[in-house]
Amino acid sequence: MAETKLKTNVLNPFENIIERLFELFDNKKLRYPVLILTMVFLIYLPLTSSRFTQEIMTNMFFYVVVCLGLNIIVGFAGLLHLGYAAFFAVGAYVTGIMSATYGINFWVTLPFSIVAAIIAGLAIGAPTLRLRGDYLAIVTLGFGEIIRFTVRNIGITGGAVGLIGIERPVLFGVVLNQIMHFYYMFFILAIMAIFVSYRLHDSRLGRAWQYIREDEDAAAAMGINVVSTRLYAFIIGSAFGALAGSFFAAKMTAISPDSFMFVHSVMILLAVVLGGMGKIPGVVLGAIIVTLFPELSRDIGQYRLIIFAAVLLVLMLYRPQGIWPERQYISTKK
Amino acid sequence: MTFWEIFLQQLFNGLLIGSFYGLVAIGYSMVYGIIKLLNFAHADIYMSGAFVGLVALSYFADMSIGNTWFGIVIALMISMLLVGLLGVLIQRVAYRPMLKAPRLSILITALAVSMILYNTVMLLTQGQYKPFRTGLTHDSFYIGALRMTETRLVLLIAALLLMFILHQFITRTMYGKAMRAISLDRDTCQLMGINVYQIVAVTFFVGSALAAAAGIMAGVYYGTVHFYMGFLIGLKAFTAAVIGGIGIIPGAMLGGLLLGLLESFSTQIPFIGTVWKDVFSFVFLILFLIFKPNGILGRAESERM
Amino acid sequence: MALLEIRDLTLRFGGLCAVNNLSLAIEENSIRSLIGPNGAGKTCVFNCLTGFYKPSDGDMIFQGESLLNKKPHLITYKGMARTFQNLRLFKQLSVIENVMSGMHCRTSAGFTAAVLRTKVQQAEERRIRDYAEECLDFVGILDKKNYMAKNLPYGDQRRVEWARALATQPKLLLLDEPAAGLNREEKSRLIELIARIRDERKITIFLIEHDMGLVMKISEKIFVIDYGTKIAEGTTTEVRDNPRVIEAYLGKEEEDAV
Numbered sequence: 009m010a011e012t013k014l015k016t017n018v019l020n021p022f023e024n025i026i027e028r029l030f031e032l033f034d035n036k037k038l039r040y041p042v043l044i045l046t047m048v049f050l051i052y053l054p055l056t057s058s059r060f061t062q063e064i065m066t067n068m069f070f071y072v073v074v075c076l077g078l079n080i081i082v083g084f085a086g087l088l089h090l091g092y093a094a095f096f097a098v099g100a101y102v103t104g105i106m107s108a109t110y111g112i113n114f115w116v117t118l119p120f121s122i123v124a125a126i127i128a129g130l131a132i133g134a135p136t137l138r139l140r141g142d143y144l145a146i147v148t149l150g151f152g153e154i155i156r157f158t159v160r161n162i163g164i165t166g167g168a169v170g171l172i173g174i175e176r177p178v179l180f181g182v183v184l185n186q187i188m189h190f191y192y193m194f195f196i197l198a199i200m201a202i203f204v205s206y207r208l209h210d211s212r213l214g215r216a217w218q219y220i221r222e223d224e225d226a227a228a229a230m231g232i233n234v235v236s237t238r239l240y241a242f243i244i245g246s247a248f249g250a251l252a253g254s255f256f257a258a259k260m261t262a263i264s265p266d267s268f269m270f271v272h273s274v275m276i277l278l279a280v281v282l283g284g285m286g287k288i289p290g291v292v293l294g295a296i297i298v299t300l301f302p303e304l305s306r307d308i309g310q311y312r313l314i315i316f317a318a319v320l321l322v323l324m325l326y327r328p329q330g331i332w333p334e335r336q337y338i339s340t341k342k
Numbered sequence: 343m344t345f346w347e348i349f350l351q352q353l354f355n356g357l358l359i360g361s362f363y364g365l366v367a368i369g370y371s372m373v374y375g376i377i378k379l380l381n382f383a384h385a386d387i388y389m390s391g392a393f394v395g396l397v398a399l400s401y402f403a404d405m406s407i408g409n410t411w412f413g414i415v416i417a418l419m420i421s422m423l424l425v426g427l428l429g430v431l432i433q434r435v436a437y438r439p440m441l442k443a444p445r446l447s448i449l450i451t452a453l454a455v456s457m458i459l460y461n462t463v464m465l466l467t468q469g470q471y472k473p474f475r476t477g478l479t480h481d482s483f484y485i486g487a488l489r490m491t492e493t494r495l496v497l498l499i500a501a502l503l504l505m506f507i508l509h510q511f512i513t514r515t516m517y518g519k520a521m522r523a524i525s526l527d528r529d530t531c532q533l534m535g536i537n538v539y540q541i542v543a544v545t546f547f548v549g550s551a552l553a554a555a556a557g558i559m560a561g562v563y564y565g566t567v568h569f570y571m572g573f574l575i576g577l578k579a580f581t582a583a584v585i586g587g588i589g590i591i592p593g594a595m596l597g598g599l600l601l602g603l604l605e606s607f608s609t610q611i612p613f614i615g616t617v618w619k620d621v622f623s624f625v626f627l628i629l630f631l632i633f634k635p636n637g638i639l640g641r642a643e644s645e646r647m
Numbered sequence: 648m649a650l651l652e653i654r655d656l657t658l659r660f661g662g663l664c665a666v667n668n669l670s671l672a673i674e675e676n677s678i679r680s681l682i683g684p685n686g687a688g689k690t691c692v693f694n695c696l697t698g699f700y701k702p703s704d705g706d707m708i709f710q711g712e713s714l715l716n717k718k719p720h721l722i723t724y725k726g727m728a729r730t731f732q733n734l735r736l737f738k739q740l741s742v743i744e745n746v747m748s749g750m751h752c753r754t755s756a757g758f759t760a761a762v763l764r765t766k767v768q769q770a771e772e773r774r775i776r777d778y779a780e781e782c783l784d785f786v787g788i789l790d791k792k793n794y795m796a797k798n799l800p801y802g803d804q805r806r807v808e809w810a811r812a813l814a815t816q817p818k819l820l821l822l823d824e825p826a827a828g829l830n831r832e833e834k835s836r837l838i839e840l841i842a843r844i845r846d847e848r849k850i851t852i853f854l855i856e857h858d859m860g861l862v863m864k865i866s867e868k869i870f871v872i873d874y875g876t877k878i879a880e881g882t883t884t885e886v887r888d889n890p891r892v893i894e895a896y897l898g899k900e901e902e903d904a905v
Binding site (some may be wrong): 204207208212223225226228229231232234240244 | 723761768
Binding site (some may be wrong): 090317324 | 378445448450453462465580
């Protein structure tokens with residue numbers, strides 16, 4: 009069934025270019041060499057580039073992790089989450105408090121950070137995931153703000169000023185305090201996030217999310233527990249965010265509520281939508297675009313949000329599937 | 343102050359704030375009822391209404407009507423009209439093409455519209471709080487044990503009046519009937535010759551106009567307006583709509599008043615006070631969603647398989 | 648003991664009584680049909696059985712256990728699968744992915760297993776895929792396994808729906824108007840398929856249908872309902888000659904003619 013739109017598709021010329029570009033990369037023979045080259049490039053980059061470049065790339069890797077985390081919730085399971093920044097705030101603050109106030113070793117704080125995110129995820133998810141999707145959106149929005157508000161007003165989190173003095177992690181006797189260290193740390197995290205995302209996607213759980221996203225009643229009829237499966241997505245996504253938040257805290261050594269605002273939740277969401285919700289390479293690309301774009305266009309800083317919002321609107325109206333092309337079924341899969 | 347004085351004060355405050363919530367919640371409920379969309383941009387419509395009113399008032403400031411209620415009423419009407427039309431425009435450009443799209447898409451669209459609205463206002467105002475100058479006095483007087491200002495009394499009456507007019511509109515006119523019919527079964531309505539698109543446009547107009555009115559009233563009440571003022575009230579109004587039963591207009595009014603009262607009285611609970619009352623409202627929302635997601639006046643929806 | 652027993656099932660929507668004190672029993676390894684004029688409440692019965700609607704009264708006993716207040720996925724897990732009247736395939740997914748969904752409740756790999764790809768998980772994935780292919784082969788469209796579901800012709804989509812329900816390894820299969828939209832050739836293949844499902848896989852079949860020819864050919868026993876109430880029960884000949892049944896169908900036709 010062809011769906012006729014009321015307006016002509018203004019993005020058609022762009023679409024053709026993009027599709028042709030991707031056809032090139034889809035070629036199996038090219039794919040592996042390109043990937044290996046990129047990896048080698050990324051590994052050698054810090055040795056030859058400025059601190060500034062490393063800073064940007066580290067930020068980019070960080071966004072890849074959080075976008076993939078949100079992708080599990082929004083892209084795989086189809087749940088609209090508008091308060092994702094709250095989860096990496098939870099991770100950051102747990103690590104921050106344990107490290108700065110109680111002097112606990114960074115690595116020891118990580119499991120606590122994940123557990124805290126899981127608890128938070130359960131607290132919001134359990135009541136709302138059995139209801140319609142629209143409710144989750146508003147509840148997560150509210151939750152995001154409540155967390156930020158709470159953090160601003162409680163002593164233990166340092167209030168509006170935030171926490172300072174978070175200790176640097178120590179790995180094999182080396183204190184990680186150079187930007188290069190964090191470059192590699194976030195690079196590894198990003199690789200791990202991509203790896204876990206792919207593994208999840210091609211698994212029983214990943215398929216269950218797709219079934220629920222397509223038709224939740226049919227999925228239930230096929231024996232899938234919709235609520236608990238959704239809850240899994242929510243919790244796993246939250247854990248990604250919290251983990252990233254913990255590392256973020258260690259890198260900045262000081263965190264404040266201003267790092268976790270609604271605008272950050274939206275940027276992460278934008279990256280996921282831009283990349284085509286659910287498509288892992290697309291989301292990675294979306295994360296790259298969302299982090300690099302402000303850097304390339306510093307002078308329009310204050311118009312940034314409006315541009316993002318406008319892009320989001322245009323995407324939704326004309327290309328809701330994102331910029332990464334759809335997968336085609338032609339031959340048998342491997 | 344005696345207990346009785348405090349009680350009456352909070353009761354009045356609660357009803358006043360609650361009526362703002364109610365006016366905004368009506369818009370959420372109407373739109374949800376008719377196209378099953380939680381319109382994120384609605385809160386920013388409220389904010390836009392306040393700013394349009396501000397601009398209108400600043401024109402009148404030089405004229406003789408500037409400092410009277412008459413001026414405010416004119417500003418209110420201008421704002422309601424213009425912002426109502428804005429609501430219709432948004433619906434036409436951003437939501438109408440998305441009616442057959444998956445729900446996630448239209449929610450994201452609403453989010454994008456919301457962001458465009460408040461960012462535009464932010465850029466125009468440089469993010470500053472703008473004073474809402476009305477020239478009204480704030481002398482207080484007493485009604486029994488209740489301390490009151492003329493302003494607040496008029497606001498409350500105006501809000502309740504608007505809700506009453508709306509109720510009449512919904513129950514007595516063809517538009518109102520059509521709205522209810524469409525919320526029950528859109529396709530059949532189209533087959534029956536009802537111009538669904540037109541009714542949807544009217545719904546957005548009315549909902550937006552009411553929100554704009556609430557925005558101006560809030561401006562008068564608080565004395566300042568700010569580009570982000572819609573955010574919190576959006577959440578509260580949504581909570582109110584859920585409490586009353588989403589999609590049900592009397593429910594939105596009821597929910598608004600209830601939430602207002604609840605919040606007002608909660609400020610008297612020692613642990614919560616004025617700082618945590620917003621968190622308290624949010625917790626209340628979660629509790630409602632757990633135990634009575636269809637709200638007070640709502641019925642469980644059964645979908646046809 | 649009957650595989651499925653429905654006792655005094657009643658379902659009310661506000662003032663309307665969709666199902667009214669319905670009682671029937673289905674023996675194991677049988678093929679039963681539920682027929683009745685349009686709007687008689689047949690799909691409502693299926694929806695109650697599978698947990699999508701909550702009955703106002705009565706009970707449904709499946710393999711000795713009550714189905715009341717059980718969620719749909721649990722009922723499927725217990726061995727009752729269904730197809731939908733208006734085909735609810737996962738349109739954007741491939742045929743084989745659609746059928747693999749049926750195996751979800753028969754497998755258990757979770758997050759850790761997925762990430763670590765343990766030997767157990769890999770074996771389970773192979774099992775899922777193999778069984779899905781087996782079900783596709785059983786209904787005759789294995790060759791189309793990698794096609795996207797929405798790209799298939801209607802008749803093939805129907806077959807995917809059946810394969811998907813079969814993949815849940817049910818004891819009882821509820822077919823909601825399986826012949827709707829099929830041409831004559833497809834219908835006769837459906838009759839063969841139903842018989843094979845019962846004979847080869849030992850699955851009991853309970854179907855709703857409008858096509859009298861199909862119903863008469865395949866069912867051993869027929870239940871007739873009208874306005875939510877059972878008006879007849881018996882073999883094809885008994886039901887065909889039952890005056891109440893004739894009146895229910897013809898009477899409706901008269902009304903419509905006016």
